[in-house]
Amino acid sequence: MEQLWAAPTALTVREVHEQLAGTRELAYTTVMTVLDRLAKKKLTERERDGKAWRYRAAAPREELAADLMRDALDRAGDRREALVRFVGQVSDEEAALLREALSRLDSQEQTG
Amino acid sequence: MEQLWAAPTALTVREVHEQLAGTRELAYTTVMTVLDRLAKKKLTERERDGKAWRYRAAAPREELAADLMRDALDRAGDRREALVRFVGQVSDEEAALLREALSRLDSQEQTG
DNA sequence: TAACATCTACTACGAAACGTCGTAGATGGC
DNA sequence: GCCATCTACGACGTTTCGTAGTAGATGTTA
Numbered sequence: 328m329e330q331l332w333a334a335p336t337a338l339t340v341r342e343v344h345e346q347l348a349g350t351r352e353l354a355y356t357t358v359m360t361v362l363d364r365l366a367k368k369k370l371t372e373r374e375r376d377g378k379a380w381r382y383r384a385a386a387p388r389e390e391l392a393a394d395l396m397r398d399a400l401d402r403a404g405d406r407r408e409a410l411v412r413f414v415g416q417v418s419d420e421e422a423a424l425l426r427e428a429l430s431r432l433d434s435q436e437q438t439g
Numbered sequence: 440m441e442q443l444w445a446a447p448t449a450l451t452v453r454e455v456h457e458q459l460a461g462t463r464e465l466a467y468t469t470v471m472t473v474l475d476r477l478a479k480k481k482l483t484e485r486e487r488d489g490k491a492w493r494y495r496a497a498a499p500r501e502e503l504a505a506d507l508m509r510d511a512l513d514r515a516g517d518r519r520e521a522l523v524r525f526v527g528q529v530s531d532e533e534a535a536l537l538r539e540a541l542s543r544l545d546s547q548e549q550t551g
Numbered sequence: 552t553a554a555c556a557t558c559t560a561c562t563a564c565g566a567a568a569c570g571t572c573g574t575a576g577a578t579g580g581c
Numbered sequence: 582g583c584c585a586t587c588t589a590c591g592a593c594g595t596t597t598c599g600t601a602g603t604a605g606a607t608g609t610t611a
Contacts, residue, residue, distance in 0.1 A: 328599080332516070340558075357600050359559075364598080378558055378607050392515035393524035399507035400533070404444070404500050407536045412505035414540040421512070424519045426541055428526040432534060440570080452587075466572050471588075473570075490578050490587055 328361060331371060337383035339376065440473060449495035451488065 331343065338346070344358045362382050365371040370391070373380040386394075403409035414422065446458070456470045474494050477483040482503070485492040498506075515521035526534065 353599090354601050355558090356602070360601080361599075363560090380559080387520075389515050389517055389520040390524050392511045392521040393528055395511035395514075396508045396521075396525045397528050399504045399511060400529075402500070402507075403504035406533060407539075408499070408501040409504040409508075410533070410536050411540045411543065412502050413508045414537070414544055416505055416509050417512075421518060421522070422541060422544060424522050425526070425537065428519075428523045429534060429538055429541070431523065432526055465570090467587090468573070469571050472572080475589090476569080492588080 331362075331365075331382065331384050332388040337374065337376075337381040339379045339381050341379070343382070444496050444500040449486065449488075449493040451491045451493050453491070455494070 331338070334343075334346070340355065340359045340362060343362065344353065344355050347353055347358065362371060362373075362380075366373050366382065370385055371382045372385050373382045375381070400406055400409055400413075414425070417425065446455075450458070452467065452471045452474060455474065456465065456467050459465055459470065474483060474485075474492075478485050478494065482497055483494045484497050485494045487493070512518055512521055512525075526537070529537065
């Protein structure tokens with residue numbers, strides 16, 4: 328349902344609909360409704376283009392994932408404990424990525 | 440709704456209900472239903488105690504938070520990017536906790 | 552300007568989840 | 582046997598989601 332991230336630019340309902348046509352048989356208005364609801368939830372933004380609306384993801388899906396991770400962490404009670412458990416669940420590869428991200432953060436802080 | 444984590448041990452419906460009585464006016468059966476639904480979702484476990492059931496959280500809330508963080512990460516597409524963004528959102532304190540958790544992971548790997 | 556295509560706004564409907572609760576029946580103590 | 586207690590199951594309103602139809606506005610074109 329959220330293959331809007333796949334597209335590089337803002338799309339009209341029609342474009343999304345056509346793009347989906349290969350995969351799923353959905354009514355034009357279905358796509359419209361979904362896009363509209365996503366906009367109401369601030370997950371997409373829209374701008375006028377003639378009489379049509381052009382939709383674009385409000386944030387890349389990675390940002391959304393990061394937000395969800397934050398939300399989860401915020402509901403944790405003891406954040407240290409939650410982070411320890413999270414790190415414990417993560418694959419070696421992901422742990423490495425995390426370290427990398429953290430050190431990137433370091434240099435950012437020093438520079439800016 | 441999920442103040443079961445607050446309690447140290449397994450509780451009966453009655454106990455949870457009484458414990459909640461100060462904060463919220465809920466029918467006994469409401470508490471029962473909620474506990475039962477949580478059990479169906481494997482968020483609580485229950486064991487017999489006489490004719491009553493005794494419920495306990497299946498995992499500490501920190502574990503649940505960690506699980507949710509994992510889920511979010513899994514839906515990210517580019518996990519590196521998601522982790523970078525997550526780390527970027529996190530407070531300094533949390534970043535420190537993360538580093539700590541990661542180094543704890545290191546020593547664990549060496550030892551066990 | 553009238554006819555037509557296109558697009559939106561609004562409404563709807565079924566399914567699932569959730570918060571809330573009641574009734575009926577099983578169980579156990581006195 | 583009677584009474585309190587506890588569960589099982591069903592129920593109802595609300596929200597979210599996937600799906601779609603209808604009505605009406607707008608732009609195009611002859």
